[in-house]
Amino acid sequence: MRYYSTNKKARPATLEEAVVNGLAPDRGLYMPERIEKLPKEFFDAIDTMPFQDIACVVADAFFGEDIEKAELESIVRDTLSFDCPVVEVTGDIFSLELFHGPTLAFKDVGARFMARLLRHFISAKRGQTVNVLVATSGDTGSAVANGFLGVDGIHVYVLYPKGKVSKIQESQFTTLGRNITAIEVDGAFDDCQALVKNAFMDAELNRRMYLTSANSINVARFLPQAFYYFNAYARMKERGLADRLVVCVPSGNFGNITAGLFAREMGLPVERFIAANNANDVFYEYLATGEYNPRPSIQTIANAMDVGAPSNFARIYDLYGGDHARITSIVAGATYTDAQIREAMGECHAKTGYTLDPHGACGYRALAEGLRPGETGVFLETAHPAKFKDTVEDAIKASVDIPERLAKFMSGKKQSVGLSKEFADFKAFLMQE
Numbered sequence: 001m002r003y004y005s006t007n008k009k010a011r012p013a014t015l016e017e018a019v020v021n022g023l024a025p026d027r028g029l030y031m032p033e034r035i036e037k038l039p040k041e042f043f044d045a046i047d048t049m050p051f052q053d054i055a056c057v058v059a060d061a062f063f064g065e066d067i068e069k070a071e072l073e074s075i076v077r078d079t080l081s082f083d084c085p086v087v088e089v090t091g092d093i094f095s096l097e098l099f100h101g102p103t104l105a106f107k108d109v110g111a112r113f114m115a116r117l118l119r120h121f122i123s124a125k126r127g128q129t130v131n132v133l134v135a136t137s138g139d140t141g142s143a144v145a146n147g148f149l150g151v152d153g154i155h156v157y158v159l160y161p162k163g164k165v166s167k168i169q170e171s172q173f174t175t176l177g178r179n180i181t182a183i184e185v186d187g188a189f190d191d192c193q194a195l196v197k198n199a200f201m202d203a204e205l206n207r208r209m210y211l212t213s214a215n216s217i218n219v220a221r222f223l224p225q226a227f228y229y230f231n232a233y234a235r236m237k238e239r240g241l242a243d244r245l246v247v248c249v250p251s252g253n254f255g256n257i258t259a260g261l262f263a264r265e266m267g268l269p270v271e272r273f274i275a276a277n278n279a280n281d282v283f284y285e286y287l288a289t290g291e292y293n294p295r296p297s298i299q300t301i302a303n304a305m306d307v308g309a310p311s312n313f314a315r316i317y318d319l320y321g322g323d324h325a326r327i328t329s330i331v332a333g334a335t336y337t338d339a340q341i342r343e344a345m346g347e348c349h350a351k352t353g354y355t356l357d358p359h360g361a362c363g364y365r366a367l368a369e370g371l372r373p374g375e376t377g378v379f380l381e382t383a384h385p386a387k388f389k390d391t392v393e394d395a396i397k398a399s400v401d402i403p404e405r406l407a408k409f410m411s412g413k414k415q416s417v418g419l420s421k422e423f424a425d426f427k428a429f430l431m432q433e
Helices: 015-021 040-048 051-063 069-079 107-122 139-148 167-174 189-201 203-208 219-238 255-265 282-289 313-319 324-330 338-352 358-370 385-396 404-410 423-432
Strands: 003-005 030-032 086-088 093-097 130-135 154-161 180-185 210-213 245-250 272-277 331-335 376-381 416-419
Touching (some): 051 219, 154 167, 255 272, 272 282, 324 331, 338 385, 358 376, 416 423
Parallel strands (some): 272 331
């Protein structure tokens, strides 16, 4: 399989080149040259298959031409050492719980897969360190850092906006040490993302260091997220509720919903998607007007979605040939203020007893308001509510227990490097490493 750039100016890359380089030389995002349709027999039997077996079939469609079957299955099964169950919230709204991994966030799936795939590719490059740069608005940093922790030949630099991630999220990547360096940037997430992209484009830096990215710009990060959409469909089919399925995705950088759209193009019978935004409503505005106007992000209580220039918009635009009418026929939008997010958490808990995190609350509310007669909705509960303990407890007027895994992170000592948002400072730091 070859991978082309969304900017259409770079030569096609192999899977290894796309994964190791992260971003195409023309600053575009890599896309697979084709999307394999999965056979009817697979969907006929999917409700009898466990999650890992489903994921192996999907992985083979993406990566089977480039990785030996037994090795690919080993990577998938090692990645998915935890379940992503579907839980009923109301009669027609269900939660796809993606917080059962090591860092209790959906990004564990993509980060763990990428770590294992990158390890597979660099096994022949011993003696050369691969430096992984990742910008985070919350959960990406912890998932990537923990996915790569202790992996020989890889050093991870996590860039995060000062004062704009929760203390629990921060503790998950600033207390690890070893091959993980946390960089606290005096700016917003968009500034962190810009530093990463500029690093890839800097010729001098790339002569000195072997750089790659673990953000959702990397195909090895976002494509594996398709696994759990197929699992959600399978579990809903088991219940006899998959005929008119709507999937709602809390969206920030749009890698997660892009993976869902890829799944649909592979034949997954999802009727439509809803992209649920917080106050950062650039995509919502695009759906309404056809105009894409990125702008600085706004800080909200659903901080992992605080993105004003979503990178993966380029992939969605490319996937549908820039056809606005086609995109809006498949994807609807919703946007919520902090007050509305708090209200959704409180009302859901009071009515159902189910505890939402702020991101899942956007997904739940969008379904509660946007489902049509006869439809059944699944929203992605992207992180454990304890990661936003104070915010959630204030909204639901009840306590939230902290899982043991989170408590261990919180007891660690913070280790981070403070930097400005200027690229010159970031480059100088990397050059002296």
